[in-house]
Amino acid sequence: MKFVDEALIDVAAGDGGNGCVSFRHEKYKEFGGPNGGDGGRGGHVYAVADVNLNTLVDFRYARRYEAKRGQHGMGSDMFGAAGDDIVLKMPVGTIVTDADTGDVLYELLVPGETILLAKGGDGGFGNMRFKSAINRAPRQKTPGWPGEKKNLKLELKVLADVGLLGMPNAGKSTLIAAVSNARPKIADYPFTTLHPNLGVVRVGPEQSFVIADIPGLIEGAAEGAGLGHQFLRHLQRTRLLLHVVDIAPFDDGVDPVAQAKAIVAELKKYDAALYDKPRWLVLNKLDMVPADERAARVRDFVKRFKWKGAVFEISALTREGCEPLVQAIYQHVRAQQVADRPVVEVDPRFASTPLSAAD
Structure with missing residues (x-):
């Protein structure tokens, strides 16, 4: 397998689902009121440090990673489902940099460490959110928020003593x-x-x-x-x-x-x-x-x-x-x-005291 220690990728979190405008329609309920639910959040994009990987070759051939958007809200007080998250496995020692600004965003130094690369957009509000004593039949709703989109540079520095x-x-x-x-x-x-x-x-x-x-x-x-x-x-x-x-x-x-x-x-x-x-x-x-x-x-x-x-x-x-x-x-x-081991200060309240012979 070819050793690759640099890669450029694009990640896009999912957009939030739109809120819904809906009213309850039931027999014998003349004024059912609003029941439009909120949209679901968009899927997040995560990165996890995998100790079994030692190269970024997978990211050389697949450069675009896009999470699913959230489901739109529905009637009957039903909220939309959240979009599926994406988890990208990267070698331990990977440095994630913003390709546009050059700023270092994250470093994966511990096996199993998980970071959030791109946050999914929140879902929009349905009309049930706007119900009040004055506005009993609201027709307002809000669209879902867009998910984060980033151009990232991945750089691998092997962790050796x-x-x-x-x-x-x-x-x-x-x-x-x-x-x-x-x-x-x-x-x-x-x-x-x-x-x-x-x-x-x-x-x-x-x-x-x-x-x-x-x-x-x-x-x-x-x-x-x-x-x-x-x-x-x-x-x-x-x-x-x-x-x-x-x-x-x-x-x-x-x-x-x-x-x-x-x-x-x-x-x-x-x-x-x-x-x-x-x-x-x-x-x-x-x-x-x-x-x-x-x-x-x-x-x-x-x-x-x-x-x-x-x-x-x-x-x-x-x-x-x-x-x-x-x-x-x-x-x-x-x-x-x-x-290099950090010094951990122990709270005196939790410091253990040695037992005496009488104890």
Whole structure:
């Protein structure tokens, strides 16, 4: 299935039904009075976050969503039925924006979260609403109110705790396949990854985090070159970035330090907030470096790259060094989750007091 992370849709809630003008006609009741009912409300348009979806591809082909209008009011004090609502299932992480103004309207961040995209119009009043001591035979009614109509832009940002950053063919897909349940396509040519891949890394019972493999960046990505710039938005919600570097590139003339600096420069150009996120350096493909040269090559890279943060030496292919990396990531993500947890103030009236031994 094609990965689609942007879509434009039109939603239209249903119009309200019109009110009814009617009078009671029964035998032996000369002045039956008004009995025209109100119209029913129009159908609403809802969006619900579905954890089973991971793409907006359905909205690429069906762009118009229109709810039913409310039924008109009828005689005998009968109100019109409400129009049927429409529920649109969207992936968790979808941002809903007004396509005309660019204002962000909603964000679906919690599985099962439901939002109202367009409100149905209220039904009109029937003539029974206008009955009074002075006006005993009203012939007034009101039409139904129109439903809301909106042009919306849907944008998907995958919800991952950790994002992989690096040049094409740096080994990001191999790493996510080695530590998680994801099975991305892997080959020995650039741009193998054409869309983000999500993987769940199991650290222990009820201990896990989500890692995202983003298509590789190249120099000029912030201006639109290559594929990675299309997916950099998916890194904005991560808690940690892993800068994966191929320490043993196939081409003799390629300098890993120059490539790594180019990635950092593109990241800073794209989004300063993304550049300021916690970032660890992961030197990959150590299995292709002779054992007696590894320490010297790593020291040389760190010195020339002028890196002062965390450094991990791994081989995603042989899984050497992957377990310490996974454990360190989990501890960092867990600490961030605890720090971001809101503080709930407890009302003293409902605060529990510990029971004494006598109790």
